[in-house]
Amino acid sequence: MQLLTVNKLSKSFGGLVAINNFNLRVESGDLVGLIGPNGAGKTTVFNLLTGLYQPTTGSITFDGRDLKGKHPHQITRMGMARTFQNIRLFGNLSVLDNVKIAYQAVVNYGLIPAFLRVPPFNRREEEIEKAALELLEIFGLKEHAYDRARNLPYGEQRCLEITRALATGPKLLLLDEPAAGMNPQETHELLSLIKWIREQFKLTIILIEHDMSLVMGLCERVLVLDYGSLIAEGTPQEIQQNPKVIEAYLGDEEVVAWEE
Amino acid sequence: MLKKYFPSILACLALAVLFTIVQVGISGGLLSGYWITNIYLMGINIILASSLNLINGFTGEFSLGHAGFMAVGAFTGAIVTANLGLPFPLAIIAGMLAAAIAGVIVGLPTLRLRGDYLAIATLGFGEIVRVVLMNIDYVGGASGMMGIPEVVNWPIIFISVVLSLLLIRNFIGSSHGRACLAVRENDLAAQMMGVNITYYKVLAFVIGAALAGLAGVLYAHYYSIIQPKEFSFMLTFDVLVMVMVGGLGSLTGSVVGAVLLTTASAFLQAIPELRMVLYALLLIVSAVFRPQGLLGEKEITLRTFERWGGVLYAALNRKQTE
Amino acid sequence: MQDLLQQLLNGLSQGSIYALIAVGYTMIYGIIQLINFAHGDVIMVGAYVALGAVLMGFGFIPSLLIAMLVCAVLGVLIERVAYRRVRPVSRLAALTSAIGVSLFLEYTMMYFLGADIRTFPPGVLAERTYSLGGVMITNKDLLVLGTTVILVVVLQYIIFRTRTGKAMRAVSFDGQAAQLMGVNVNNTVAITFFIGSAMAAAAGMLYGIYFNSVQPLMGLMPGLKAFIAAVLGGIGSIPGAMLGGILLGMTESLVAGFGGSMYRDAVAFIILILILLIKPTGLLGKGVQEKV
Incomplete structure (x- = not known):
């Protein structure tokens, strides 16, 4: 089943074209990589998908519905979740509250029960807390449940971002440079984690990443963006040999990453 | 089971004791009229500070419109009792409702604005309310309304304060309150967690406005005379000082801030300029050295007392052993 | 028609005072994105210092210069004490601090000098009225307009023709980059x-x-209204502040002159809310998209 269809998507800021005629088809269960040099427009694609930006032209269809005019929170509730390249946790709140807030997309109750603490307040709160703690346990964060999120070590903050995104109950997960700032050991663990959550939560994943070992180790299909346009699409092997891609990266710092 | 309810029982007991002491003080003539007025003001200020804190501290917006909402509540309530001759409870409902509606009208368009613009826009709203009230003959124009029934007494103040605080506490402790906190912490991430940020910004704003309206109704029915000029932005600044002293995002802090500053201004009544200089210095010092407010965002709970008790106990013990 | 011209002229004088204040607001906002709430109270201190100087026997221009110098130092002091530490932490804390400074200036002044209204001695400017085709112009109007024009010309020179001005423009464009380029x-x-x-x-x-x-x-x-004038013109833009100030002065004057004098103070705030809703970047401001 086709989960996501992006058709002739363009976005310009003032006169600057950030995304130009971008097309993408993602089947349910796919794991797609999105790569490209710095400033190629990868994060802009995510911002368009999640509704933070409205496209200048083109359309996005997710789970059979057109996303035109939908607000970000509505899109999240339709089953799309994301993480951020620069971590955006609710830093002063506890790790548990970070996940609980996300879980509201799945289970919630009205204002009257909230004000008066009458049913279903207790029942739903218990349900939310139980689910959040379970999720934290799966990701090995349960012992930190009552710590402030911003006091977590860097790697665990990244992990919490993913946990929190999963708590919204997504069908499609967008990961924006999950391995940024991680050492090879941590990157390797992340690779297994992503494989595992994909199986466990039956997820479709789109991944932006600079670390080529991660992209090549994970993705079945890779798209390459340069200056806002799609310049190549194919299996990791095809992409590695594509002359256009090599040219796009040549002279860029990413060459180093390619040699790994 | 008993352990679970222990803190609530203790809180109820403490409140009952507090209520009785003040009530005895008032009926027994132990408190002078001046201090009774200040105790009532304390109650009204607690409602104002905690509701402003819901907007500024918990949701992370910066509203300076509280005097305006209080005015809307005060004048609506006064119209209900003084002009229409209806009972006081209706005045409370009407006052809160009118302030809440004003909150929606102001909040919907302005909450899209960034923090400091919002501050000026809400301040402007407060001023517009004041100027408009001064121009409506039905509410007495610039000289305001007189002869509002003086029905407010200690039980009414006490119950209003307790219920307001309970309402805010319950809200913050619910999933909706967490959504507001998420908006404060990082509005982009909040959106990505499925939080409708506009809804929650407006919601917190409206709850805050309604409670400011309640404070206004109480104020009008205590003093019996209200004038538009009393509700200038200086009043909002007073409340802001209480919130800053008590700590942004600390409900118990707002109570402490309101009590401390009402007491301080009661003592400084004779030299109002000095009172304002003190307020000004508190604002600057808290902003420069403690941007989260002087007492920070920590709540005072039973555990705080246990800890203080523990420290005290240890200190006493040490003295004895020495 | 004459009435209208007269109101517009009154508005122009009042507006050019707003403009002078708005210029300061807009410069400060442009460079550190802080609404300097105390800016209005610097006006008040300036007026008192000038009044003191006049009473001590100085003429108009020396008094003006003394007031400008004293307040300039005061402004630097305010920034150093109340804003510098706070700015990087949180904009709202900085705003809170600014409100504190504003209250502090107002009420220390009130404590020491009392709340009485004082006036400049008539000697500083003997009032003369000229009639120009039925429209009355006083020498006060001329003084206000003349001083404003001269100061704005000097300001434009500083900002666009001097090294300091270049540094100011650089910092307001991108503080970090300016720092990397060696701007203090x-x-x-x-x-x-x-x-x-x-x-x-x-x-x-x-x-x-x-x-x-x-x-x-x-x-x-006047402080609040000048801020509104700055927003109206596009905050961060000096010509915008001038335009906004004059437009606001004229609007107020028209509203006051044609029956709505009680609503005079509300007009500015209504303009503010409207402009923020319709065109938050102001008439001459440039839009910036926040980076996600």
């Missing part, structure tokens, strides 16, 4: 406060003479 950001911010506050002092003296009243809370309303 803290000094540049201090200079901006210096100049902005000097302008406010001049506005204060003119305001005091024009409305014949000097008192501790005199800066509040």
